[in-house]
Amino acid sequence: MSDKFIEIQNAEMSFPVKKGTFQALVNVNLNVRKGEFITLIGHSGCGKSTLLNMIAGLTTATGGMLLCANREISGPSPERGVVFQNHSLLPWLTCHENVYLAVERVFGAVEPKARLQERTRTALAMVGLTHAEHKRPHEISGGMKQRVGIARALSMEPKVLLMDEPFGALDALTRAHLQDELLKIVANTQSTVVMVTHDVDEAVLLSDRIVMMTNGPSATIGEILSVRLPRPRERVALAADPLYMEYRTSVLEFLYHRQARPVAKEAA
Ligand SMILES: Nc1ncnc2c1ncn2[C@@H]1O[C@H](COP(=O)(O)OP(=O)(O)OP(=O)(O)O)[C@@H](O)[C@H]1O
DSSP: OOSOSEEEEEEEEEEEETTEEEEEEEEEEEEEOTTOEEEEEOSTTSSHHHHHHHHHTSSOOSEEEEEETTEEOOSOOTTEEEEOTTOOOOTTSOHHHHHHHHHHHHHTTTSOHHHHHHHHHHHHHHTTOGGGTTOOGGGSOHHHHHHHHHHHHHHTOOSEEEEESTTTTSOHHHHHHHHHHHHHHHHHHTOEEEEEOSOHHHHHHHOSEEEEEOOSSSBOEEEEEEOOOOSSOOHHHHHTOHHHHHHHHHHHHIIIIITOOOSOOOOO
């Protein structure tokens, strides 16, 4: 397992604002191993999405360097699949067509249609949506829409799956169900994942390491917690596991004692 699949070196991000420049992130250093599951956690506005977008190549760092598989990240690429909270499906297309579109974009030039169809069906099966492949987004639940978003990202066979609060808008039970599914999918695909979350239990359940960010402006990585719970992980058993409680308490301590939320200092 390579130690440096994603390399973030002294990354910075500042935004031009009315009063000059807003320094969102400074001095961010992180190496992510191949196959590792990383969550980014921190108070609202600390820069989690900004950092994820930098890894996605959707925004360019104003300082430092970001690399994926030894190549500088200079824009979005199918090697880094992104899943957003609002799933962003095209409403006039079926689930199958939404995924097919992504598959065609990545593999369309080199593979026959039958293979593209097969890839699409495999991705939908992976998230348990074969039965809904001909439905349109308005005909399915929020959790199912989010699963289509995950299928679409996975269908491109990304080297890295980047997820920005993918389950944030879902009710607690659907969220738990999708977390369990994600654990299985990632175990099967051996994907490298970087995921933004606000949810401490979600972070402990899913992560190999939890990256805890300080409050902004000039936010950075405060601490990194290695979660050494064996896999496969089972939420009910973990709830009574003393080590699980210890990790949970460490993250809560960081968030609510060491980084107690100040009065919001958003960009002006
Ligand atoms: N394009 C932009 N222009 C100016 N300021 C920005 C821009 N994008 C983000 N910011 C500021 O950078 C900071 C980090 O924002 P970001 O969305 O990354 O935080 P976050 O931790 O993901 O927040 P949340 O948890 O609420 O989604 C915030 O103060 C935000 O207002």
